[in-house]
Structure formats: C-alpha cells, structure tokens
Amino acid sequence: MTQQQENLKFLSHFKRKFVIHKGKMKLKVDIVQPSLYHIRTNGSALCTRTIQIATDSSNLNSEFCFILKVPFESTDNQGTVYTWVGQAADPDEAKLAEDVMNTMFDDSYSKQVINEGEEPENVFWVGIGSQKPYDEDAEYRKYARLFRCSNEKGYFAVSEKCSDFCQDDLADDDIMLLDNGKEAKLHACSQTQYLACEFVIRFYSWFSRFTCGLVHRQAKWRSN
Numbered sequence: 445m446t447q448q449q450e451n452l453k454f455l456s457h458f459k460r461k462f463v464i465h466k467g468k469m470k471l472k473v474d475i476v477q478p479s480l481y482h483i484r485t486n487g488s489a490l491c492t493r494t495i496q497i498a499t500d501s502s503n504l505n506s507e508f509c510f511i512l513k514v515p516f517e518s519t520d521n522q523g524t525v526y527t528w529v530g531q532a533a534d535p536d537e538a539k540l541a542e543d544v545m546n547t548m549f550d551d552s553y554s555k556q557v558i559n560e561g562e563e564p565e566n567v568f569w570v571g572i573g574s575q576k577p578y579d580e581d582a583e584y585r586k587y588a589r590l591f592r593c594s595n596e597k598g599y600f601a602v603s604e605k606c607s608d609f610c611q612d613d614l615a616d617d618d619i620m621l622l623d624n625g626k627e628a629k630l631h632a633c634s635q636t637q638y639l640a641c642e643f644v645i646r647f648y649s650w651f652s653r654f655t656c657g658l659v660h661r662q663a664k665w666r667s668n
Contacts, residue, residue: 448610452490460492461544478571481511481548483541491608494544501572506530506560507582509541513549514571524567525549527557532580587625593644594618600643619644 445454447464455462463481480499485492494511497503504510508530515523527545529538542557549555558568569575590605592615602621605613614620620631621644630644 446612448493448612452488455490455492460489460540461494461547462492463494463544463548464496466496476515476517478515478573479513480572481513481544483509483511483537483544485537486608486610487606488608492540494548499572500576501569501574502576502578504528504530504578505582506578506580507532507585509533509537511541511545511548512568512572513553514567522552524554524556524571526563526568527555528563528568529557529559531560532582584624584626587623589623591621591623592618593621593647595643602647621647 445451450462466479478499480497480503481494482497482503483492483494499512510528510530512526512528513523514526525545525548527538527541529541538557545555545557558564563569565575590609590613591602592605593600593602594615594617595601596618614631618632622629622631
C-alpha cells in the first residue's frame with residue numbers, strides 16, 4: 445500500500461483523522477519551523493486525509509480547512525496552532541479540522557480556530573511566511589473524474605478510476621483523461637499511439653454530450 449493509495453478498510457481505522465507528514469523517518473526535522481496541513485476529502489467521507497504541504501499562504505483555498513503550527517523557542521509554551529476555516533468550507537469539515545488539531549497537538553500549544561478574513565497579522569501571516577493571493581474556488585471537486593483509456597487487451601476500453609484519486613494514479617503506459625466539469629485534460633507519454641489518441645478524443649466528444657448540464661468543455665493536451 446502506497447501513500448494516498450490507502451483502501452477504505454485501512455482509512456476507516458483512523459476515523460477521518462489520518463495524518464500524512466512530510467519527510468522521512470530518519471530525517472531530522474527542524475521543530476522550530478512552521479508547518480501547514482491541508483484537510484482533504486475525496487469522494488467518500490472515509491477518504492479524509494490531513495496532509496502536510498508547503499508552508500505558503502498561496503496554498504490556502506476558501507473551500508478548505510487548514511491547520512498551521514507556529515512553534516516558539518520556549519519551554520513553557522511550544523507555540524500556537526491555528527485551524528483556518530475558509531469562507532466556503534463545509535461546517536462539518538470545519539468541526540473535523542478542530543478535532544484533528546486537538547488530536548495532533550497537546551495542551552502545551554495554544555490553539556485557536558479562526559475564520560478566513562479574521563487572521564491575526566502578528567502571528568498567523570508571519571508564521572505562514574507572508575500574505576499572498578490564493579484560490580477562493582474549488583468547484584472542480586464536485587465534478588472531477590479520472591478515466592484510464594487503454595488498448596492493452598487488443599481493443600480500446602475506458603475505465604473510470606474511483607473518486608479517491610491523486611497524481612499517483614496517472615499511468616505512464618496509457619492515456620489518462622481528467623474532466624473537471626469545465627474542461628478536460630489528456631495525459632499521455634511520448635510513446636502513446638496516435639490511433640489511441642483519436643479514440644480518446646472521440647470518446648470524450650460522446651461523453652461530454654451525455655453529462656448533465658456541463659457542456660461548455662474544452663479539451664487540452666499534455667504529453668510527457
């Protein structure tokens with residue numbers, strides 16, 4: 445089992461509080477550096493992960509919740525931990541974010557829940573680096589679908605990946621089609637046959653006509 449490929453049975457043991465940290469077991473971590481965690485739910489509520497990402501305010505998004513740890517160099521107070529709730533975040537996910545924060549950090553940290561637009565400048569924006577523009581929309585989450593297009597069995601076939609997918613699901617030997625409701629992106633390696641690409645384009649033309657309400661799509665090509 446690889447990271448972000450965990451099955452539902454495995455994730456169910458963590459009760460939506462599965463945390464993924466950056467780095468390696470033997471790698472020395474600088475505990476004085478701030479750290480940022482993104483709470484993501486893909487498809488099912490069971491597929492909830494709290495993932496450490498780069499500590500940069502440009503990674504914030506108004507439709508998600510984040511946890512920011514700002515450590516102090518003191519013995520009586522290890523630092524401040526913030527649960528940042530985006531303006532368009534789901535209320536249940538906001539409550540979950542607070543529970544995850546309390547699970548990850550003990551009472552030696554000062555813990556606060558803050559809403560988007562109410563950030564304390566003296567600690568929050570300094571701890572995260574600086575205030576930068578970030579995305580306020582994640583509408584794609586409601587419509588994102590990933591398809592694998594292959595002719596490995598001697599005929600062209602399209603299979604949809606589960607809703608809990610990530611970049612590791614991209615197959616190098618096939619064409620992957622990612623549809624976010626407004627546009628489609630094709631991912632293919634340099635050895636992909638031209639005929640297979642033609643089949644994918646035909647499939648998507650047919651698929652887009654039968655998807656409710658989402659007809660204003662554009663296709664974009666990406667080749668590796």
